[in-house]
Amino acid sequence: MARPSCNDEEGMENNDQQSYLEWPRLSSPSFSSSRPAPRWTTILGPCQVLVFPQFLSVPDTRALTDYLQQEMKIQIDDKLDPTKPRPVKIPRPGYAFRDNDRIQFDSPEFASMVWNKCGLRDRWKELWEHPKYGLETTQGQSITSGTRNNKRIRHAVGLSRNIRMYRYQQGQSFGAHYDESVEEKDDEGNDVVSEYTVLIYLNGEQDSDLIGGETVFYPKGKRPIAASGGTAPTRGGGGGKKGAGAKGSGNGNAAAAGATRAGTGGAGGESGLIHTLPNGGVAVKPERGLLLVHKHGDECMLHEALIVQRGFKYVLRTDVVYEP
Numbered sequence: 473m474a475r476p477s478c479n480d481e482e483g484m485e486n487n488d489q490q491s492y493l494e495w496p497r498l499s500s501p502s503f504s505s506s507r508p509a510p511r512w513t514t515i516l517g518p519c520q521v522l523v524f525p526q527f528l529s530v531p532d533t534r535a536l537t538d539y540l541q542q543e544m545k546i547q548i549d550d551k552l553d554p555t556k557p558r559p560v561k562i563p564r565p566g567y568a569f570r571d572n573d574r575i576q577f578d579s580p581e582f583a584s585m586v587w588n589k590c591g592l593r594d595r596w597k598e599l600w601e602h603p604k605y606g607l608e609t610t611q612g613q614s615i616t617s618g619t620r621n622n623k624r625i626r627h628a629v630g631l632s633r634n635i636r637m638y639r640y641q642q643g644q645s646f647g648a649h650y651d652e653s654v655e656e657k658d659d660e661g662n663d664v665v666s667e668y669t670v671l672i673y674l675n676g677e678q679d680s681d682l683i684g685g686e687t688v689f690y691p692k693g694k695r696p697i698a699a700s701g702g703t704a705p706t707r708g709g710g711g712g713k714k715g716a717g718a719k720g721s722g723n724g725n726a727a728a729a730g731a732t733r734a735g736t737g738g739a740g741g742e743s744g745l746i747h748t749l750p751n752g753g754v755a756v757k758p759e760r761g762l763l764l765v766h767k768h769g770d771e772c773m774l775h776e777a778l779i780v781q782r783g784f785k786y787v788l789r790t791d792v793v794y795e796p
């Protein structure tokens with residue numbers, strides 16, 4: 473059964489999809505011999521899920537959080553009746569359940585700022601040139617080739633102009649799903665196609681009252697566990713595709729091996745950033761400034777955002793886009 477397609481506009485609170493406030497001007501990364509640049513860490517791999525710590529500085533994440541909070545107040549909070557309970561989100565057939573607040577706006581300028589000024593272009597170039605990522609292949613395809621054309625190398629050209637911001641409050645989550653690959657136009661009118669989801673966490677447990685809200689990936693599908701635990705995924709969508717039981721990414725075996733390595737050792741495992749769940753999931757904890765990228769479209773791995781147990785979780789979301 474084909475997985476139904478869906479998009480991140482489904483159920484959006486703001487129909488006009490614009491920014492009412494001026495977004496913050498982010499800074500350039502500042503690295504030196506005393507503060508060397510962080511490096512990519514493979515979570516599931518070699519290039520299915522990767523993280524880059526401290527991608528955004530503390531001042532930048534704080535500025536974005538302040539901006540997000542103000543936009544959420546204008547677009548969502550001020551429109552709610554304080555005398556009535558907050559509306560309960562109703563699951564839609566064929567879509568993953570999600571009840572987090574989200575806004576989005578179209579801005580090639582913001583996308584360019586994150587890609588160029590904040591240094592993601594240079595960080596992405598490291599993946600093209602590093603033997604561990606750029607030359608190692610997954611099912612015969614390098615990280616720069618994508619799924620739509622196996623005959624030539626295709627390069628990333630920037631970030632999607634569709635900027636999304638998420639706020640998860642206590643008790644909110646986003647069920648197991650697959651992210652879509654989307655075709656769009658860049659700011660010069662050229663066709664581009666998204667290949668990787670980009671998530672930048674604006675806060676974490678160490679610097680806020682947040683508990684929970686991990687992003688979990690399932691290399692071999694989400695396995696049922698004991699009755700006292702969770703259940704298998706039911707719906708997918710809302711920015712992805714329907715979760716389909718035990719079906720995972722097309723590179724499940726290699727990804728599973730990567731999950732074992734990530735969960736038992738390495739930079740991520742030692743820091744407590746990554747841990748393995750009883751249902752087979754590999755969980756990544758939110759951390760201020762952390763950049764997480766993962767393949768989407770036909771090669772997307774089943775994933776979800778777990779319930780926030782306390783506090784708020786703030787996330788910036790966009791996509792890496794490639795030549796068609």
